[in-house]
Amino acid sequence: xHEALAxxxxxxxxxxxxxxxxxxxxxxxxxxxxxxxxxxxxxxxTVKYKADGTIERFKARLVAKGYVQTYGIDYTETFAxxxxxxxxxxxxxxxxNLNWPLQQFDVKNAFLHGELSEEVxxxxxxxxxxxxxxxxxxxxxxxxxxxxxxxxxxxxxNDPEEREALQGxxxxxxxxxxxxxxxxxxxxxxxxxxxxxxxSQRKYALDLLRETGMLECQPVDTPVEEGLKLRxxxxxxxxxxxxxxxxxxRLMNLAHTRPDLAYALSIVSQYMHNPGEQHMNAVLRFxxxxxxxPGQGILFTKNEDHHSVDVYTDADWAGVVDDRRxxxxxxxxxxxDLVTWRSKKQNVVARSSAEAEFRGIALGVCEALWLRxxxxxxxxxxxxxxxxxxxxxxxxxxxxxxxxHDRTKHVEIDRFFTRRNxxxxxxxxxxxxxxISWLIFSVKQFQVEYSF
Numbered sequence: 001x002h003e004a005l006a007x008x009x010x011x012x013x014x015x016x017x018x019x020x021x022x023x024x025x026x027x028x029x030x031x032x033x034x035x036x037x038x039x040x041x042x043x044x045x046t047v048k049y050k051a052d053g054t055i056e057r058f059k060a061r062l063v064a065k066g067y068v069q070t071y072g073i074d075y076t077e078t079f080a081x082x083x084x085x086x087x088x089x090x091x092x093x094x095x096x097n098l099n100w101p102l103q104q105f106d107v108k109n110a111f112l113h114g115e116l117s118e119e120v121x122x123x124x125x126x127x128x129x130x131x132x133x134x135x136x137x138x139x140x141x142x143x144x145x146x147x148x149x150x151x152x153x154x155x156x157x158n159d160p161e162e163r164e165a166l167q168g169x170x171x172x173x174x175x176x177x178x179x180x181x182x183x184x185x186x187x188x189x190x191x192x193x194x195x196x197x198x199x200s201q202r203k204y205a206l207d208l209l210r211e212t213g214m215l216e217c218q219p220v221d222t223p224v225e226e227g228l229k230l231r232x233x234x235x236x237x238x239x240x241x242x243x244x245x246x247x248x249x250r251l252m253n254l255a256h257t258r259p260d261l262a263y264a265l266s267i268v269s270q271y272m273h274n275p276g277e278q279h280m281n282a283v284l285r286f287x288x289x290x291x292x293x294p295g296q297g298i299l300f301t302k303n304e305d306h307h308s309v310d311v312y313t314d315a316d317w318a319g320v321v322d323d324r325r326x327x328x329x330x331x332x333x334x335x336x337d338l339v340t341w342r343s344k345k346q347n348v349v350a351r352s353s354a355e356a357e358f359r360g361i362a363l364g365v366c367e368a369l370w371l372r373x374x375x376x377x378x379x380x381x382x383x384x385x386x387x388x389x390x391x392x393x394x395x396x397x398x399x400x401x402x403x404x405h406d407r408t409k410h411v412e413i414d415r416f417f418t419r420r421n422x423x424x425x426x427x428x429x430x431x432x433x434x435x436i437s438w439l440i441f442s443v444k445q446f447q448v449e450y451s452f
Contacts, residue, residue: 013060038121040065064122083147085256086340093337096197096300102182107151107174149186199257200297205290208250219292223264231321236276244275257297259341266343303336307382312389313364315356326356330364354394
């Protein structure tokens with residue numbers, strides 16, 4: 001902190017932080033009561049960058065050294081409201097289809113607005129002199145939504161008057177900074193043109209390649225080798241867990257705009273606590289794939305049917321060599337735009353491909369139900385039913401046939417869950433089509449690298 005205060009840029013950032021702390025009446029300066037042990041404090045200094053890599057501002061935060069506290073006595077967990085990334089993508093798709101504006105704001109010192117239920121004594125910082133939820137509103141067919149991620153907020157909707165009223169109310173309650181039209185949000189670069197809204201994480205991908213020393217690597221055009229099956233070998237060569245876990249964790253964040261990484265990433269993440277050389281090589285290939293197209297992302301375009309919802313499901317039967325469990329996967333489209341996706345290892349071993357596919361259908365139904373509820377809240381539900389596509393005829397037959405089959409007793413819960421939502425008409429049909437079987441594990445056609 002002493003070194004930072006010698007730099008005029010950091011000193012200005014620290015002065016702004018101290019001013020905010022005083023304006024919010026964060027503390028009272030008192031003599032330390034007998035028997036009370038104060039915690040120390042330190043400054044956290046961060047350089048904030050724009051999407052193009054240029055410096056936006058220098059940011060300073062004064063924090064208490066909470067690690068000296070004791071769990072159960074003077075330590076509690078903290079909570080920060082964040083929007084679900086799937087919700088963000090759905091709203092951005094609607095914005096592209098309905099021409100909704102996107103306005104971004106930053107709440108200064110958002111963490112100061114929490115309520116403390118206990119006393120905390122902290123030492124004064126050196127060289128400083130001090131004095132003694134996702135929410136939305138609907139009105140007459142119009143809607144205004146607030147996307148919140150800790151201190152970053154985005155106001156979206158088709159009601160200009162309500163948007164201005166909301167912005168005014170937030171400005172009166174909190175110290176806000178208007179960042180203008182949405183350009184950069186939680187590490188995602190947002191570009192808008194008359195063609196639609198394009199999301200990518202090019203800077204994030206390049207930073208990851210630079211940190212791992214792979215910026216000059218030879219690129220490859222697929223995230224995994226064809227036919228590769230990872231497993232735990234009894235004589236495998238171990239690798240450093242930190243070296244393996246760090247890039248995998250960063251890749252999980254990158255998957256917010258890269259559905260082409262979903263399946264392969266779900267595989268390598270299964271070996272986080274026992275990685276071997278073969279697993280590390282798979283991660284390195286991931287990074288070489290990023291070098292092939294670091295700016296790849298997804299494009300939300302305007303389509304004729306603004307409210308249609310389509311779900312595609314698939315399963316890789318017994319694909320995990322270690323325990324022969326299957327992997328479920330799904331993609332969902334709102335108004336023709338790819339908005340959510342997932343690849344997940346199943347909890348139990350499936351004894352047939354039909355069972356594995358049927359469990360994948362149940363997972364897709366859960367996502368369809370959530371999408372329907374979200375679109376209902378936004379007033380954007382279509383009268384036409386949600387369509388769910390599956391490429392396994394046996395799984396489709398089981399879904400259509402209400403008779404309990406002996407071979408499906410072990411998937412009875414998923415069967416009744418699927419049938420219940422079938423009869424409630426929350427979605428209408430399973431469509432058997434061999435042509436869509438590649439959707440889950442080969443998604444390049446939905447990835448767009450576009451220059452605006």
